[in-house]
Amino acid sequence: MFRLTLLFTLFAATALHAADPLSQKHFTARYAEAVEAAYAGAKVEVVGDLEVEVSSGDEQSTRSFLDNAYKSYQADPEAIDDILQRYVAALNDMLNPDPRNDIGRLFPVIKDNTYITEIKAVLRQSEGYDPSDPFPFYYEQLNRELVVMYAFDSETGISMASADDVEAFGIAGPALRARAVENLMNYLPGISREGSNRLSLVKADGNYEASLILAEDIWTRDNFDVAGDIVIFVPSRDVLMVTGSKDVEGLAVARELIASNEWPYFISGHGFVRTSEGWVVFDKP
Structure with a gap:
């Protein structure tokens, strides 16, 4: 069974209009050509617009879905080479998996x-x-x-x-x-906090902020002296907002920020409250 390269990222970008932009079909063809050039001996099959099957000589196989790569191209057509290079490089671990399961x-x-x-x-x-x-x-x-x-x-x-x-x-x-x-x-190079006890933003590396909700040692009253229990929002993998369960204004601002923006790598619009059982959905006003 093939592995899937899932490129669902929901980029929130406004497309820039360039002269004769590539269609989905032609963008897919450019990607397929780039894969063939980067991986000698790879078998590349265009399954459809923005969908490509790539197989290596040792029968490792992966399917790439290019919806978000194409959205990135539409937002910045001049960056097409960088975009293709980034997505082609991402195939390496799929086609050449680490046998050590590190x-x-x-x-x-x-x-x-x-x-x-x-x-x-x-x-x-x-x-x-x-x-x-x-x-x-x-x-x-x-x-x-x-x-x-x-x-x-x-x-x-x-x-x-x-x-x-x-x-x-x-x-x-x-x-x-x-x-x-x-x-x-x-x-992680470090973890910082911006804002106030009413509503703060936890910052790390720009990729794994949401994952920090699993780091038990972080979630103490010393770190987050909020009104009520600790409530977090993770609208995206790189966004972690913190407020209190009794902070009406903080909750309202967090929800408004989530509703009024389109988030790349969207996760959830719900709040989650810290309890003895872990993070529980918190939808109270």
Whole structure:
């Protein structure tokens, strides 16, 4: 069963009009040519507009969905070479997986149930789909809205861990999550906070802010002296807002910010309150 390179990123950009912009068909062809040039011996098949199947000589296979690459191109047509280079480089870990299953590169990633549903929809539309096949990526339910997935992070890109990858580690559940969080905390250059106790923004590296909700040691009254219980919002992977369950103004501002913006790498519009059972959906006004 092939691995999927999922490029669902929901870029929020206004398209710039350039002379004779590439159509989806021609952009896909340019991407296919770039892959062939970068990976000698790779078999590249254009499945449809913005969809390409790539296979290596050792039968590793991946399917690239270029919707967001094309959106990036529409926003900045002059950057097409950089865009293609970035997306082509991301194939490396898929076509040349690390046989060691290096748990030291494993980081936690926060997604929502909609993300899982979208992957399943893509799978159902894929050639050779078998409904008896297991879901290709390992994930854990965090609460009724959010899931925790795990990703191998390298210089060339991020690839999601499968159930087989996790089984090879010999650990799962709380131990797996603790190790992935430890990896993340060792990787991040630092964590800072901007704003006030009414509403603050937690900053890290611009990629893993949402994942910080799993770092138990952060979520103390000393760090966040808010009104009521700690409430967080993660509209995007790089945005982590914090306020209090009794701070009416802070909650209102956070929700207005989420509603009035289009977020890249969108996760959820819900708030989540810190309880003894973990993060629970918080929809109170």
